């Protein structure tokens with residue numbers, strides 16, 4: 397089965413102007429995790445998976461996997477975007493996320509592993525652009541809120557260059573990092589601002605050591621999700 401399938405159509409009926417999202421927010425909890433490159437999103441998500449049973453979906457990881465999938469029609473497009481720190485066209489990323497979520501939700505149903513509780517997703521590195529945000533919430537699932545890791549550029553650059561020694565990532569070099577920072581400021585921060593205006597951002601200072609950032613994360617998520625954590 398291809399990782400990306402043709403869009404769903406409503407047969408001969410005209411498609412509604414506002415499609416119903418695939419997942420209801422009553423059944424599926426979605427938390428977006430944002431922050432500049434190197435802010436520590438992936439590290440914190442791994443902690444939350446370990447302690448609270450979230451499923452972690454990193455948009456960047458899904459794109460890298462699709463890039464490497466033999467036969468993918470998007471491989472070279474994704475490769476160019478990632479190296480240049482550009483945002484991949486949102487249709488690709490939104491579909492990859494929806495496919496991954498469907499797999500998890502269906503798997504839980506089959507194994508009756510859901511106990512009637514919502515599946516909880518951390519969607520990491522997404523939405524990085526306004527069109528992704530709108531498309532995802534309209535067609536896949538409305539998000540509960542955004543967990544935003546705030547970190548100064550100098551610190552993020554230091555972390556990325558350190559990671560670049562071993563990550564093997566094509567974009568952990570100073571040239572790509574510069575472009576990624578620019579994209580973050582120009583394209584992704586407006587997304588954070590959009591959610592902030594709606595009171596839907598939990599902002600956490602990501603400058604301290606990972607363990608301290610995690611303690612703060614637990615506290616703030618507990619306040620926000622209560623029993624849902």
Ligand code: C5P
Nearest residue numbers: 455456477478481482483484521522524
């Ligand atoms: O989050 P991460 O740093 O792994 O993302 C790597 C790259 O993947 C980004 O710089 C961008 O090119 C692409 N990406 C994207 N849209 C997203 C997340 C990542 O285009 N929502």
Ligand code: MG
Nearest residue numbers: 437438454456
């Ligand atoms: Mg990451």
